[in-house]
Amino acid sequence: MTAPSADFAARAGAAIGDARLQDALGRVTAVFGSRRTSAFASLPNAEAVRDAARAARLTAVANLPDYLERFESRLLANGAHVHWADTAADANAIVAGIATRAGCTRAVKSKSMVSEETHLNEALEAAGVAPIETDLGEYIVQLAHDRPSHIIAPIIHLTRQDVGRVMQRELKVPYTDDTQALAATARTRLRSEFLRADMGISGANFGVADTGTIVLVTNEGNGRMVTTLPRVHVVLMGIEKLVANLEELDACLKVLARSGTGQQLTVYTTMVNGPRREGDADGPDELHVVLLDNGRSRIRAGDTAEILGCIRCGACLNVCPVYRNIGGHAYGDTYPGPVGAIVTPGLRGLEPWRELPHASTLCGACRDVCPVRLDIPRMLLALRRDVAAADLQPRSLAWAMKLFAWTASRPALYRAATRVARVWLRARARDGWVRALPGLAGGWTRARDLRAPAAKTFQERWQERRA
Amino acid sequence: MSARERVLARLRAAPRPSFDGLRMGGGLRMSDKLAASDGLGTSASDTPLALSLSKGELLARFRAELTALGVEHHVESTPDAVRARVAAIVGDRPVLRWDVDRLPYGVGELLAHAADGASARDVQAAAAVGVTGCDAAIAETGSLAMITGRGKPRAASLLPPTHLAIVGTDQLCETMGAFFRERAADLAAAANCTFITGPSRTADIELTLTVGVHGPGRVVVIVGP
Amino acid sequence: MTRAVLFHTCLVNEIDPEVGLAVVRVLERIGCDVDVPAAQTCCGQPAFNAGFQHDARTVARHTIDLLDRTTGPIVIPSGSCGDMLVHQYPHLFADEPAMHEKAVRVASRCREFSQFLAEHAPQHAGGTLDAKIAYHPSCHLLRGLGVREAPLDAIASVDGATSMPVREQEECCGFGGLFSVKNAGISSAMLDRKLAAIESSGADRVVSCDLGCLLHIGGGLHRRGSAIRTQHLAQLLDEAQTR
Numbered sequence: 047m048t049a050p051s052a053d054f055a056a057r058a059g060a061a062i063g064d065a066r067l068q069d070a071l072g073r074v075t076a077v078f079g080s081r082r083t084s085a086f087a088s089l090p091n092a093e094a095v096r097d098a099a100r101a102a103r104l105t106a107v108a109n110l111p112d113y114l115e116r117f118e119s120r121l122l123a124n125g126a127h128v129h130w131a132d133t134a135a136d137a138n139a140i141v142a143g144i145a146t147r148a149g150c151t152r153a154v155k156s157k158s159m160v161s162e163e164t165h166l167n168e169a170l171e172a173a174g175v176a177p178i179e180t181d182l183g184e185y186i187v188q189l190a191h192d193r194p195s196h197i198i199a200p201i202i203h204l205t206r207q208d209v210g211r212v213m214q215r216e217l218k219v220p221y222t223d224d225t226q227a228l229a230a231t232a233r234t235r236l237r238s239e240f241l242r243a244d245m246g247i248s249g250a251n252f253g254v255a256d257t258g259t260i261v262l263v264t265n266e267g268n269g270r271m272v273t274t275l276p277r278v279h280v281v282l283m284g285i286e287k288l289v290a291n292l293e294e295l296d297a298c299l300k301v302l303a304r305s306g307t308g309q310q311l312t313v314y315t316t317m318v319n320g321p322r323r324e325g326d327a328d329g330p331d332e333l334h335v336v337l338l339d340n341g342r343s344r345i346r347a348g349d350t351a352e353i354l355g356c357i358r359c360g361a362c363l364n365v366c367p368v369y370r371n372i373g374g375h376a377y378g379d380t381y382p383g384p385v386g387a388i389v390t391p392g393l394r395g396l397e398p399w400r401e402l403p404h405a406s407t408l409c410g411a412c413r414d415v416c417p418v419r420l421d422i423p424r425m426l427l428a429l430r431r432d433v434a435a436a437d438l439q440p441r442s443l444a445w446a447m448k449l450f451a452w453t454a455s456r457p458a459l460y461r462a463a464t465r466v467a468r469v470w471l472r473a474r475a476r477d478g479w480v481r482a483l484p485g486l487a488g489g490w491t492r493a494r495d496l497r498a499p500a501a502k503t504f505q506e507r508w509q510e511r512r513a
Numbered sequence: 514m515s516a517r518e519r520v521l522a523r524l525r526a527a528p529r530p531s532f533d534g535l536r537m538g539g540g541l542r543m544s545d546k547l548a549a550s551d552g553l554g555t556s557a558s559d560t561p562l563a564l565s566l567s568k569g570e571l572l573a574r575f576r577a578e579l580t581a582l583g584v585e586h587h588v589e590s591t592p593d594a595v596r597a598r599v600a601a602i603v604g605d606r607p608v609l610r611w612d613v614d615r616l617p618y619g620v621g622e623l624l625a626h627a628a629d630g631a632s633a634r635d636v637q638a639a640a641a642v643g644v645t646g647c648d649a650a651i652a653e654t655g656s657l658a659m660i661t662g663r664g665k666p667r668a669a670s671l672l673p674p675t676h677l678a679i680v681g682t683d684q685l686c687e688t689m690g691a692f693f694r695e696r697a698a699d700l701a702a703a704a705n706c707t708f709i710t711g712p713s714r715t716a717d718i719e720l721t722l723t724v725g726v727h728g729p730g731r732v733v734v735i736v737g738p
Numbered sequence: 739m740t741r742a743v744l745f746h747t748c749l750v751n752e753i754d755p756e757v758g759l760a761v762v763r764v765l766e767r768i769g770c771d772v773d774v775p776a777a778q779t780c781c782g783q784p785a786f787n788a789g790f791q792h793d794a795r796t797v798a799r800h801t802i803d804l805l806d807r808t809t810g811p812i813v814i815p816s817g818s819c820g821d822m823l824v825h826q827y828p829h830l831f832a833d834e835p836a837m838h839e840k841a842v843r844v845a846s847r848c849r850e851f852s853q854f855l856a857e858h859a860p861q862h863a864g865g866t867l868d869a870k871i872a873y874h875p876s877c878h879l880l881r882g883l884g885v886r887e888a889p890l891d892a893i894a895s896v897d898g899a900t901s902m903p904v905r906e907q908e909e910c911c912g913f914g915g916l917f918s919v920k921n922a923g924i925s926s927a928m929l930d931r932k933l934a935a936i937e938s939s940g941a942d943r944v945v946s947c948d949l950g951c952l953l954h955i956g957g958g959l960h961r962r963g964s965a966i967r968t969q970h971l972a973q974l975l976d977e978a979q980t981r
Contacts, residue, residue, distance in 0.1 A: 108535070
């Protein structure tokens with residue numbers, strides 16, 4: 047499922063050439079982008095709210111061990127079980143262990159990116175627990191043995207005809223491409239799963255440290271089903287997802303749905319405080335919260351700690367011109383887009399994912415729309431420095447940079463070196479344009495012509511002018 | 514060493530990161546009126562926002578939001594009228610409701626023989642209409658706040674394809690923030706609080722909107738006196 | 739008479755000096771006495787963006803030292819070089835107090851070309867030229883330096899010039915420096931979208947404040963055989979002022 051980023055160029059190229067994917071990407075970025083703009087226009091004091099959400103999230107990241115201890119003590123007081131996991135494999139083992147001890151064999155899951163990160167479903171299947179995705183897009187992904195390509199809209203890369211074929215093949219129902227009918231089929235199938243599942247697994251959009259509350263935002267109702275009907279509820283969440291109190295939660299909720307889908311709030315905002323209380327008519331008997339590190343503590347110790355403030359809204363994807371052209375799968379791992387370019391090297395290691403931080407023009411559109419004002423370009427540059435410092439750039443480039451620095455700090459040498467380059471380029475030009483260049487520079491002339499340099503530099507023309 | 518100890522040790526071994534624009538140990542607050550705290554509790558000097566809207570304005574705002582969400586809404590001026598409206602909406606369809614004593618305006622008595630939280634799951638799942646009250650109605654967002662408790666099964670607002678919520682005008686609250694402040698103790702004592710903001714929906718397939726996926730596809734609100 | 743120091747940028751110096759000459763003429767017409775330090779080479783952004791911090795500092799040190807020996811506003815006909823000097827140089831020397839102080843001093847004197855015009859000659863005396871212009875706001879100019887209105891105001895000051903609306907006007911053109919060769923496929927896909935938007939706008943020319951973007955866009959237009967030309971804002975104003 048995760049592939050070395052040496053294939054990044056190949057994946058990106060394939061996506062660019064996929065006309066259907068290009069249509070889909072055009073649709074999702076345009077729709078979500080314009081909805082986000084309208085939604086923020088209608089939020090009073092929007093900039094102050096963004097500041098408050100940023101402060102809430104990053105104060106939590108800064109004080110994370112204290113917040114986690116507070117969160118845990120409140121969860122325990124609320125009657126929940128708290129588990130800690132160093133790695134993805136540990137988290138999977140813990141969830142499988144909870145299922146085994148509680149005698150659960152069917153688990154309904156609402157959308158959880160962390161469970162994709164850990165490949166939880168495979169681990170559950172190996173432990174004899176059948177995991178059923180219930181978010182419509184994730185359900186289709188599961189049926190199709192595919193991967194999600196967008197944080198908020200996981201099957202944006204599939205047409206309704208694709209979905210119809212998947213359902214026909216996997217559910218043995220007649221083919222249709224009518225979206226209402228497709229959703230109705232999913233509703234019927236999943237309803238029976240909700241009613242007979244003995245475990246519900248969810249992620250968490252936020253954890254409120256002072257109250258021991260897990261917050262889930264969904265639109266379909268599967269989040270409520272998963273946290274209400276089965277007798278055991280397991281929450282799998284990254285350790286960074288905390289805010290201090292309900293006031294801070296309010297600020298974050300004000301910007302999350304607006305940034306992600308353009309809604310004021312998602313249809314269901316579920317705040318889980320613990321298992322069912324004495325006298326409750328329904329609700330799970332057991333609540334387990336699994337707190338996952340899996341590299342987050344390492345990210346927090348470095349230059350990209352700020353990325354842990356991300357609230358997973360997807361706005362950066364929707365505005366990124368690179369994402370617009372290559373889609374989510376090209377990023378090769380759980381988290382796509384600008385946030386993925388930072389998180390993936392952080393969680394999985396810099397060396398195999400060294401291409402991702404370079405797959406950006408640093409245009410800054412992401413930073414402009416991020417509801418918590420994460421400085422994504424700064425972090426991409428920090429990762430680029432890490433890549434260079436770890437000697438992961440090609441030797442030839444490192445030497446070229448050394449040469450560049452040496453000459454560009456010595457004007458006479460610089461003039462001589464650039465004259466050589468100018469003469470060489472002018473020799474290759476016809477009618478003032480170069481149409482083909484060798485080697486790496488050929489990347490330019492594949493798609494564009496290159497203006498031939500002028501015979502004289504500006505400095506030379508300036509000297510002439512003054513004479 | 515347990516995983517818990519290892520994770521906390523790793524976090525504490527690293528220097529605390531600092532971020533642009535934030536005072537360490539405090540952080541900014543939504544309102545300048547609130548004093549800085551250590552960030553680990555609701556600030557003691559928080560003064561509750563006075564309701565800046567009148568009852569009438571609250572109701573108007575609430576209804577405007579409901580309209581935008583596609584939620585049907587009715588305002589009735591007497592308990593009799595509320596019950597009549599409920600009867601008209603429910604018709605002779607099977608109902609799953611909150612306990613009788615949890616429903617206002619005598620609606621519970623009207624639906625005395627309907628399924629409730631004590632009914633078997635398959636009976637609950639067969640209901641066509643779920644009838645509930647609410648704990649608050651948030652005008653700013655058009656949301657129904659539903660706090661769990663005795664006689665208030667979550668299933669009633671979740672399983673049936675239609676959810677009918679009875680709201681008293683006294684339950685209108687201006688903002689979610691105000692609700693959190695005023696009801697913090699009730700929230701802490703309950704297993705779950707869910708805000709319902711419109712009917713269930715998805716746009717996962719080609720960004721085409723489908724209403725009524727897993728939760729109710731039709732939400733109706735009756736506001737009583 | 740205002741003294742203005744011109745940091746002409748490496749691309750202007752080596753590829754298209756006409757841009758630099760147009761800048762000089764426009765500045766002189768608004769009453770500036772232009773000084774062009776001879777020792778300037780490059781702002782160092784190629785090394786910086788590629789993550790070669792040490793090499794970037796070497797070049798930046800040279801640039802800061804030579805500029806610090808001058809006085810008066812430093813005019814830079816490039817949003818991306820402007821952003822480098824204004825925002826990145828102080829960070830580059832965060833751990834060297836003396837250099838940091840110089841970097842901050844130099845940064846405070848820097849103005850991107852359109853920014854300088856807006857501050858010193860708000861009326862612009864734009865001149866006259868019939869032109870339908872697709873303005874391309876380069877990313878470092880728009881989002882890095884926060885310069886949004888100044889170039890549009892300058893274009894509007896040219897009698898007869900019309901700014902044509904361009905679909906997704908603020909979207910990056912895909913140049914990104916070395917990105918254009920290292921990620922050539924993505925760069926050209928982004929370029930295609932920008933060119934399609936420009937061609938649909940009805941413009942006869944593309945105007946921008948960054949030569950890098952103009953070479954990328956212009957190179958693409960030329961490959962397509964398009965009649966649409968590209969001009970730096972200074973060249974547009976110079977052309978209009980000499981009509």
